[in-house]
Amino acid sequence: MIFGGSGDLAMRKLMPALYNLALQRLLPAAFCVVGTARRPLSDAAYREELRLAVSQHSRTKPLNEEVWRSFAENLHFVATSDDRGYGKLRETLDRLDHELGTHANRLFYLATPPPAYASIVRAIGEHRLRGDTGWARVVIEKPFGHDRESARELTEILHTVFREDEVFRIDHYLGKETVQNILVMRFANGIFEPIWNRQYVDHVQITVAETIGVEERAGYYEQAGAMRDVVQNHLLQLLALVAMEPPAAFDDKAVRDEKVKVLRVLRPITGDDVRMNAVRGQYGRGFIEGVAVNAYREEPGVARDSRTETYVALKCWVDNWRWEGTPFYMRTGKRLPKRSTEIAIQFRAAPHQLFSREASEGLEPNALVLRIQPNEGISLKFGAKVPVQGIRIRSVNMDFDYGASFMVEAPDAYETLILDALRGDATLFTRRDEVDQQWAFVDPIMEAWGASPTDPPIYEAGTWGPIEAHVLIERDGREWRKA
C-alpha cells in the first residue's frame, strides 16, 4: 500500500526500487502494490504513468519488458479522497488477499506530504485496513515531525494503530550500502577498533554537500531548512554510526540501542553555545559547475526576506569515555561546490616525527575517509616515500572504489529498505527514542536561531559555506577538508 502513490517520491524512488527488486527476483511470489492518492486514476493510467517513470528513473536500463509486464499486472490504484474511497480500498485489499493468498500481510508506505499522515493513520484504523490475519507494518517518510513535540504526537497517533515494532521510520541514508559498511568496517576488521577512540582520532568531519538548490521543493524547504532536512536525520545518524560502541549483535535491538546511547550523550548546544558551536548560512548568487545560479531568496516559492538556512555547520562533542576530547564537526548545505557525502576520521599526527621537517613537508596526518556518495568507497591517506633520491615523504591515497572492486552496481537505498521492511528487519530504520533524541538536539538550536534578530549569513553559491563556518573550525587549529 503506498499512500501518495502518484507522488514524486513514489515515481522516482519507490516504484523503480520495487521494479528492480522484481528484476532481481527478490519480491515475494504473491505480491501486489496498491497506490492511493486523492486524485482518481484508472489502473491502466496508473500503470502507464509508472511505466514512464520507471523507465526514466530505474538504475537498470533499459526496461525489461517481460518483467515489467508481470510486475505491472499487480499494480492497482484506488482514490481515497473520502470515506467511500477508503471503503473501496478495504474491498480492494480484501479481494487481492483472497486472489493472491497473501494472508493479509500488509506494508503501508506513507509517502504523502507530512500533514496528511495523521488522517491517513486514523483512516487505516477506522477502516480496519490492517487486515485480521497477517502482519502489518507502516513505513513513514521523513521528516518525522518538525520538532520534538510534534514527533512525539505523530508517534502517539501511529501507536493508536501500530505497535512501535511495526513502525518503520525511514532515513534513506541508512539504506546506502556504504553507510552499512561503516559498521562492517568498524566491527568486522580487527585493525580499526583499537584506534577508534580519542587516543588516536584527532577529530571527525561529517559532510553532506549538495550542489542543487531548493528546486521545486520550496514549499517544504521554507518550513524545514537544512537543519530539519538533513542534520536532524542524516547527519545525526551518521554521527551515531561512527561514534557508537560495538553492538552485542547485529540485530535491530542491539544496533539501535547503541546508536541511541550516543545520541543521549551528544552534548546539547543551547543558549550562548549556539553562537560558538553552530553556524547557519543561506546561499546567494554564484556559479555551480560553470553555470550562473540564483540566490535562495530569488528561487520560486521562497520569501524575498526568507531566513531559512540552507547551510549548517556544527561542532559537537560526544560525552563519553571513548570520545572525550575528540570533536565531531558536521556540515551540510545546498549549492556547495561539489556533491559529496563523506565521513573523515582524522588521526592524530605521529607523536614523534621520525623524519626531518623538510622530508615530511607535504605529509598530512593519516585520514580514513568513508565516501558515501558519489563514488561510494573508502580511501586511506598515509605517508609514502616519493620515488626519488633521498627520503621525501608524501601523502598518498589508497582508494577502494566500491563499484570497481565488486564490478556490480550497489543497490539503491530504497531497494534495501523496502526489502528489509517486507522482511520485518527494522535495523536500518529509526526508532522512537532515536528520533526523540535527534529532535532534542536540534530544537534548542532552532529556537536560538528563531529568536535571533539577524539574518543568516549569505554565502556565494559554489563556495563551501559562509566565513563563519571556517572560523568555527579554524579557531581550533583545524580546517575543513577539501571534500
Place this chain on the structure above:
Amino acid sequence: MAQSIAIDTTFWGARVLGVAAVERELTRLRRAVIAHALEQRLVAARASVLNLIVYAEREVHARRAAKSISELALRHPSRAIVVLADRGAREDVEARIEMHCHLPAADNATQVSYEQILVRARGDSRQRVASAVIPLLVPDLPVFLWWTGAPPVGGPPFGDLLGVADRLIVDSSDFARPDLALPSIARICSQARGLFGLTDLNWTRLTPWREMVTSFFDVPAWRPFLETTTGVRVGFAVDMDGRDIHPSQALLFIGWLASRLGWRRVDELAPSEAGGLLFAIARADGARVMVRVRPRFERGLEEGDVSGIRVQAERDGQRAEFVVKRQPDERHQTSTVLIDGRTRWERTVPLPSPAIVELIGEELAILGSDRTYEEALAALVRLS
C-alpha cells in the same frame, strides 16, 4: 557567427555533460581497464597521488602540457584537469563550459594512473571556471596548478584556483614582459607563505648552472674570490633576428647571486646593446660589480636559456675568471677557471635534459616551498 575551434576528441576524449557525468564516464573506463587486467590475472589498481590543474589559453599549450603529464603518469599517478580558456572573451560567444574526459592508458597498462579531463571555457567565463574545476578534484590529494603564461595579478579564475592549490607552477621563460611578470610572481610568493609553494620551471632549468658556479667556490683556494667579484656576464639565447627577448632566466641567476652574497642596488642602470642590460650592483663591502646580461643567437637553444656565465674577480693582484659554457652539442657543459688569463682548471660534465617533462617531474616530487628561489626573486625585484 562566432567561429569555434573544433576539439580533437581522439586526444581529449568524448564530450560529457557535467561533473557527475565526468565521474561516471571515468569510472566506466576505469572498470574496463580493471576488468581487462583481471582477465589476464593481473593486479589492477587505481592509484593517484596528485591533482594537476593546467590552465592554458591556447590549445597547443594545453596539448603539450597534457602530453608531458601523461608521460609522467607512472611516476606521478595523477588526475589532470586541463582548462582551455578561449582567449579574448568575445561578447558574441555565449559564456559556457564544456567538458571532455578519458584515460589515456599506455598499452598493456594494468594501472589506471592518469585521468585526463578537459574543461573548455568559452566566451567570458572567468567567473565560472573555478566552479567547474574544483568539483573535479580528487579529494585529499595535493593540488598543483600549472599556469602556462604569465599569471595575472589576481581575480578569477587565477585567484579562485590558487585558493585550492598547494603548489603553483609557472614558467617565467614564457613571460613576454618579465619586468612586469617577475615582480608579480614575487608578490604572489610573498603572499604564499605557508599556503602554497611556488615553482618556476625556468628556475629548474637554471639548476645545473647554479650547481657549476657553486662548485667553483667549494674549492678553498678560489672561495675568497667570491667576496671580491667585480663583474658578472650572463648570455642567453635569442632567435636569429633577435626579436624574442626572454631574459628571465639570466636575471634569476643575477638575483640568486645577489641574494646569496648580499648585493644591493645602485641607481645607475644603462640599457645595453640589442636588448641586453648593463648595470652596476653594490657588493656587501660597497664596491661595485658590473653586470652584463646579453642576448646571443645560438643554434639549438631555446629562447631565453642561459648559454654562458662568466664571473670575474680580483684579489691580491690576481685576476680570476670563472666561466661556465654550454658545449655546441647542447648536451654538455664545460667549466673553466682562468687566473690572469691562463686556464688553471677545466672540466666537462653532461647537462641534464631541459625537457619540460623532466622539469615538471622534478617539481611534482616537491610540496614545500623553495626558499632559495623566493629569495633570489625577491633580490632581483629589489635590484630592478
